[in-house]
Amino acid sequence: MKKTIRGFRPIYPTPAALISCISKTDVPNIITLGEVFNISIGKPLIVGIAIRKERYSHGLISDTREFAINLPKRDLLEQVDYCGAVSGRDLDKFKSSGLTQVPASVIRPPLIAECPVNLECRCISIQEVGDHDLFLGEVVKTHADESILGPDGTVDYAKLETFCFMFHYGRKAEYWSIGEKLSDAFFMRKKLSQ
Amino acid sequence: MKKTIRGFRPIYPTPAALISCISKTDVPNIITLGEVFNISIGKPLIVGIAIRKERYSHGLISDTREFAINLPKRDLLEQVDYCGAVSGRDLDKFKSSGLTQVPASVIRPPLIAECPVNLECRCISIQEVGDHDLFLGEVVKTHADESILGPDGTVDYAKLETFCFMFHYGRKAEYWSIGEKLSDAFFMRKKLSQ
Numbered sequence: 001m002k003k004t005i006r007g008f009r010p011i012y013p014t015p016a017a018l019i020s021c022i023s024k025t026d027v028p029n030i031i032t033l034g035e036v037f038n039i040s041i042g043k044p045l046i047v048g049i050a051i052r053k054e055r056y057s058h059g060l061i062s063d064t065r066e067f068a069i070n071l072p073k074r075d076l077l078e079q080v081d082y083c084g085a086v087s088g089r090d091l092d093k094f095k096s097s098g099l100t101q102v103p104a105s106v107i108r109p110p111l112i113a114e115c116p117v118n119l120e121c122r123c124i125s126i127q128e129v130g131d132h133d134l135f136l137g138e139v140v141k142t143h144a145d146e147s148i149l150g151p152d153g154t155v156d157y158a159k160l161e162t163f164c165f166m167f168h169y170g171r172k173a174e175y176w177s178i179g180e181k182l183s184d185a186f187f188m189r190k191k192l193s194q
Numbered sequence: 195m196k197k198t199i200r201g202f203r204p205i206y207p208t209p210a211a212l213i214s215c216i217s218k219t220d221v222p223n224i225i226t227l228g229e230v231f232n233i234s235i236g237k238p239l240i241v242g243i244a245i246r247k248e249r250y251s252h253g254l255i256s257d258t259r260e261f262a263i264n265l266p267k268r269d270l271l272e273q274v275d276y277c278g279a280v281s282g283r284d285l286d287k288f289k290s291s292g293l294t295q296v297p298a299s300v301i302r303p304p305l306i307a308e309c310p311v312n313l314e315c316r317c318i319s320i321q322e323v324g325d326h327d328l329f330l331g332e333v334v335k336t337h338a339d340e341s342i343l344g345p346d347g348t349v350d351y352a353k354l355e356t357f358c359f360m361f362h363y364g365r366k367a368e369y370w371s372i373g374e375k376l377s378d379a380f381f382m383r384k385k386l387s388q
Contacts, residue, residue: 007336007348009235012356013207013372031258037231039244041203042326050233071206077376085382119204130234136323144203153199154362157370162206164372165379168348173315173380176351178207178358179373184270185359186367187233
């Protein structure tokens with residue numbers, strides 16, 4: 001039986017990601033976001049992130065129009081949670097979290113060394129969408145740690161330890177792991193063409 | 195060691211979702227999408243979906259400006275894959291997939307009965323973003339099956355069997371389950387305030 005419920009952040013699963021950015025005066029910052037997603041998946045490669053106006057990183061990315069998406073491994077859970085709990089207005093999160101900054105190739109914000117995937121992004125638009133602002137970013141460079149790549153040079157999902165951010169109203173939020181492979185996709189395409 | 199890799203749909207995890215829509219002549223359709231995400235998480239509640247221009251559902255939703263997001267359970271894996279493999283131009287996917295349509299409360303497209311979460315959406319904008327078009331939708335009604343709700347009436351993630359769609363170039367795509375709870379979120383906020 002279905003019930004009508006109060007809608008709040010209803011899409012699952014969604015990732016927990018660390019976004020790195022930098023101020024006009026070259027002070028780097030990190031924000032943890034759950035609103036991070038693929039939009040244009042090939043050429044051009046465009047992703048979206050959504051940030052509340054009051055967040056410190058909102059101002060930094062609006063100013064500099066560059067950011068990096070760093071996908072964490074499970075062992076960075078504490079740092080991921082920490083970077084969502086404190087504000088870069090008050091302290092240097094790279095220093096206080098222990099995360100290591102490494103220079104990006106193309107953009108000014110640093111990347112997070114401990115994250116196995118780093119996406120360098122240039123902001124192509126900023127728009128108000130309800131209680132968040134949507135930043136569309138073109139991915140200008142994609143870095144991946146060799147340890148998560150398969151023999152064909154693409155990401156091996158079995159080695160990828162990104163995790164989910166789940167959240168509903170009442171501020172009940174949880175981190176969940178990715179589980180196991182259920183099947184290859186597009187299997188019905190093969191079946192139907194037989 | 196990091197390598198620069200070819201970027202292709204680089205954000206993980208992302209959901210596999212069934213989008214229901216309807217033609218101007220009242221013929222319903224279903225499309226499977228991996229580009230489905232939260233943007234404005236409270237009031238208003240706004241989600242995004244991204245669809246390639248050439249897909250049949252792109253035209254239907256552009257015409258009617260209504261759609262429903264139906265989050266599947268794991269036992270719908272075959273139907274999810276099927277609805278991404280065939281086109282509604284050629285056949286009625288509700289009939290051929292065996293999925294059951296039920297009337298929505300507010301919008302014209304039907305909901306999918308077998309999916310434990312159904313979001314009725316009204317399109318508020320359509321914009322070209324690279325190789326996909328981004329449809330922003332205000333969620334005007336949220337339905338959830340009682341079987342996935344906890345005692346407080348919100349979604350119990352342990353009962354939620356939505357799953358991930360993972361995809362990289364070379365058309366290697368896979369479905370993965372959600373795993374286990376790693377921790378409550380915002381735990382550092384508590385720790386820091388002690």
